[in-house]
Amino acid sequence: MIFDQQLERAGLTDIHKKVVDGQRLSADDGLRLxxxxxxxxxxxxxxxxxxxxxxxxxxxxxxxxxxxxxxxNKLCKFCSFYVKPKDDRGYVLEPEQxxxxxxxxxxxPITEIHMVGGVNPKLPYQYYLDLLLAMKQARPEAHLKxxxxxxxxxxxRIAKKTLEEVxxxxxxxxxxxxxxxxxxxxxxxxxxxLFWTKADSEDWLEIAAAAHxxxxxxxxxMLYGHVENTEEKVYHLTRLREVQDETGGFLTYIPLSFHPExxxxxxxxxxxxxxxxxxxxxxxxMLDNFPHIKTFWIMNTIDISQVALWYGANDLDGTxxxxxxxxxxxxxxxxxxxxxxLLDRIVEAGREPVERDSLYNLVPAATTHMTDxx
Amino acid sequence: xxxxxxEKVSLGERLSFDDARRLxxxxxxxxxxxxxxxxxxxKHPASVVTxxxxxxxxxxxxxWVKCDFxxxxxxxxxxxxxTLPDEEILGKIDELVAFGGQEPKSNEILMQGGLNPKLRLDxxxxxxxxxxxxxxxxxxxxxxxxxxxxxxxxxKLPLAETIERLRDAGLDSIPGxxxxxxxxxxxxxxxxxxxxxxxxxxxxxxxxxxxxxxxATMMYGHVETIDQRIEHLQHIRDVQDEKGGFTxxxxxxxxxxxxxxxxxxxxxNGMKATGFDHLRxxxxxxxxxxxxxxxxxxxVTQGPKIAQVSLGYGVDDFGSTMLEENVVSAAGTSHMxxxxxxxxxxxxxxxxxxxRRRNTRYEMVATAPQLDALHxxxxxxxxxxx
Numbered sequence: 001m002i003f004d005q006q007l008e009r010a011g012l013t014d015i016h017k018k019v020v021d022g023q024r025l026s027a028d029d030g031l032r033l034x035x036x037x038x039x040x041x042x043x044x045x046x047x048x049x050x051x052x053x054x055x056x057x058x059x060x061x062x063x064x065x066x067x068x069x070x071x072x073n074k075l076c077k078f079c080s081f082y083v084k085p086k087d088d089r090g091y092v093l094e095p096e097q098x099x100x101x102x103x104x105x106x107x108x109p110i111t112e113i114h115m116v117g118g119v120n121p122k123l124p125y126q127y128y129l130d131l132l133l134a135m136k137q138a139r140p141e142a143h144l145k146x147x148x149x150x151x152x153x154x155x156x157r158i159a160k161k162t163l164e165e166v167x168x169x170x171x172x173x174x175x176x177x178x179x180x181x182x183x184x185x186x187x188x189x190x191x192x193x194l195f196w197t198k199a200d201s202e203d204w205l206e207i208a209a210a211a212h213x214x215x216x217x218x219x220x221x222m223l224y225g226h227v228e229n230t231e232e233k234v235y236h237l238t239r240l241r242e243v244q245d246e247t248g249g250f251l252t253y254i255p256l257s258f259h260p261e262x263x264x265x266x267x268x269x270x271x272x273x274x275x276x277x278x279x280x281x282x283x284x285x286m287l288d289n290f291p292h293i294k295t296f297w298i299m300n301t302i303d304i305s306q307v308a309l310w311y312g313a314n315d316l317d318g319t320x321x322x323x324x325x326x327x328x329x330x331x332x333x334x335x336x337x338x339x340x341x342l343l344d345r346i347v348e349a350g351r352e353p354v355e356r357d358s359l360y361n362l363v364p365a366a367t368t369h370m371t372d373x374x
Numbered sequence: 375x376x377x378x379x380x381e382k383v384s385l386g387e388r389l390s391f392d393d394a395r396r397l398x399x400x401x402x403x404x405x406x407x408x409x410x411x412x413x414x415x416x417k418h419p420a421s422v423v424t425x426x427x428x429x430x431x432x433x434x435x436x437x438w439v440k441c442d443f444x445x446x447x448x449x450x451x452x453x454x455x456x457t458l459p460d461e462e463i464l465g466k467i468d469e470l471v472a473f474g475g476q477e478p479k480s481n482e483i484l485m486q487g488g489l490n491p492k493l494r495l496d497x498x499x500x501x502x503x504x505x506x507x508x509x510x511x512x513x514x515x516x517x518x519x520x521x522x523x524x525x526x527x528x529x530k531l532p533l534a535e536t537i538e539r540l541r542d543a544g545l546d547s548i549p550g551x552x553x554x555x556x557x558x559x560x561x562x563x564x565x566x567x568x569x570x571x572x573x574x575x576x577x578x579x580x581x582x583x584x585x586x587x588x589x590a591t592m593m594y595g596h597v598e599t600i601d602q603r604i605e606h607l608q609h610i611r612d613v614q615d616e617k618g619g620f621t622x623x624x625x626x627x628x629x630x631x632x633x634x635x636x637x638x639x640x641x642x643n644g645m646k647a648t649g650f651d652h653l654r655x656x657x658x659x660x661x662x663x664x665x666x667x668x669x670x671x672x673x674v675t676q677g678p679k680i681a682q683v684s685l686g687y688g689v690d691d692f693g694s695t696m697l698e699e700n701v702v703s704a705a706g707t708s709h710m711x712x713x714x715x716x717x718x719x720x721x722x723x724x725x726x727x728x729x730r731r732r733n734t735r736y737e738m739v740a741t742a743p744q745l746d747a748l749h750x751x752x753x754x755x756x757x758x759x760x
Binding site for chain 2: 001002003005006009037038039040041042043044047269272273274275276277301302303304306307310311344345348349350351
């Protein structure tokens with residue numbers, strides 16, 4: 001059989017057997033997957049796992065992104081969104097202003113608000129609670145997903161409370177889940193080079209685990225295509241997998257494609273299309289205990305994300321509105337994709353589009369008949 | 375679902391029209407890629423992706439054909455029409471040679487233009503022989519079937535004699551442009567004044583008969599059906615069976631910006647073909663065109679990401695460095711500025727291949743291109759544009 005022959009030629013026969021038998025892949029297997037030049041063969045393997053879990057189902061969500069502040073004291077070299085405290089270009093949305101942005105789209109059947117921002121040392125603990133309350137009030141039926149683990153670390157610092165107490169307060173104010181950002185790459189070396197002021201890998205994982213134990217599910221990300229190496233990426237994936245074994249609180253893994261434009265490391269060329277697809281496939285193969293793998297089209301380009309539906313991805317994110325973080329450095333990216341465009345892409349790829357809410361419950365079809373906002 | 379086709383591929387058997395139809399309907403692109411990759415590996419076992427040092431020179435934009443998918447042409451009489459003076463063409467070639475070096479026939483000029491009623495056979499004979507005389511390192515990979523048919527008509531000569539005279543003047547090989555979709559119903563809709571399917575094929579047949587090498591292309595993603603794409607591939611494969619003169623197949627999708635067809639909802643549905651469609655079309659082409667050696671990446675239209683991914687879908691060549699491109703770029707494609715040789719080499723190596731320079735006949739070229747010279751050309755081009 002030619003597919004088996006091709007897998008053998010690519011040196012993937014034993015990994016193929018593990019995948020078919022449902023066995024966990026080792027870190028060494030992960031390294032070999034990164035080293036395998038046969039890209040479609042990786043897609044073939046990842047697709048076995050994807051179809052085993054989800055068949056043709058491809059999820060999308062209608063969400064609105066709100067970035068409440070761009071002021072940040074973390075100075076990460078890979079970021080073009082932040083400005084330092086005291087910079088004239090800095091902004092903070094007051095809770096009412098942030099809520100007004102949500103009300104702007106009151107007619108659009110959005111099911112999720114995705115809200116993140118910089119680590120702004122000026123903001124008091126009460127600000128975050130008020131922000132959540134205002135957002136929830138503006139759109140009570142929308143699921144509120146907010147604050148990366150990095151922001152949570154800051155919120156805990158100013159709250160002077162335990163993580164458990166902070167999560168209880170945030171939940172009471174309306175927080176329902178936590179996005180996966182800020183993980184970058186779990187590596188001391190990369191951490192020292194690119195984001196030394198931020199919480200390190202183990203802090204990130206500890207906060208995630210605490211969130212899960214407090215009843216807040218989260219996502220997990222990995223920012224690739226800058227200075228990281230393969231060993232560091234495999235370590236990142238295996239650590240995520242270990243924490244997931246303990247808590248089961250991760251919903252989705254999202255590999256994030258680095259965009260160098262207008263960052264401090266803009267001399268780097270940025271990830272290639274093959275790497276974008278490779279990260280999706282290896283994420284699907286290594287993270288056997290993660291239910292979902294998302295391809296974030298706003299960073300990958302919709303062309304790559306559509307192909308990724310055959311490389312392990314079962315979630316195409318959504319019709320994003322107002323995503324400011326990569327808009328700053330990647331203006332060519334479309335900010336919104338109308339629902340029709342998104343569905344056309346999924347259908348053309350031979351998959352079945354299914355609208356989900358933030359917790360991957362199906363959104364009843366009756367509410368999906370709408371005119372596109374974009 | 376495609377086990378029997380996979381079996382045929384495994385045994386090296388020729389695929390049928392119906393096989394191609396089923397492959398197009400098979401959404402698992404990773405599987406299509408694996409099949410195409412198997413064929414590509416069989417034809418080219420070495421882990422090498424080639425590229426070519428070349429420049430597109432568009433000697434005139436005056437064209438009376440007015441194809442509705444084209445944003446490059448200007449009708450005769452337009453203020454914006456031009457024909458490049460010889461000195462300017464030779465100046466562009468000087469820049470190319472400074473970049474590519476002196477190895478014989480190692481630098482490709484792809485010189486194409488509109489169907490300009492003022493330019494007859496003597497114009498081309500003079501230009502080609504001048505270039506041949508001054509630039510032994512240059513391969514004149516010029517014109518298209520469409521231009522040659524027109525030159526023959528203007529000069530009231532048979533096609534074979536026209537091609538022979540062009541060859542004798544210095545034309546080395548002929549690019550496959552103007553094929554679009556080789557189906558007369560489609561041609562009627564998108565560019566009704568253009569040559570017919572059989573006329574396009576005849577030019578290539580005659581050139582192959584004269585011992586010349588040509589390439590074949592396909593422009594898809596406009597009004598054609600999947601069956602018409604396969605019909606196109608079938609025509610190319612049939613002609614290739616006769617004399618084997620096609621060196622490579624190159625495909626790209628219709629770029630709608632600033633074209634009449636792109637603005638006409640009666641004819642075009644507004645859906646620009648996707649990267650997904652590109653990859654499966656590349657893979658099916660690799661599988662169906664069993665008698666064509668090379669497939670080129672389409673980075674100008676697809677951009678660096680999908681172009682690189684296509685290396686896993688049957689593509690073994692990254693095409694030309696294209697120091698200059700004007701035609702597709704006029705219809706909104708902006709990837710020219712994304713790509714230079716350094717970037718191209720990185721994409722090839724990142725995909726796990728060794729990059730090697732070739733000439734138009736796909737023979738390896740030992741001379742390394744001079745990147746410094748390239749930077750000078752780009753700087754001058756930018757200065758001229760601003």
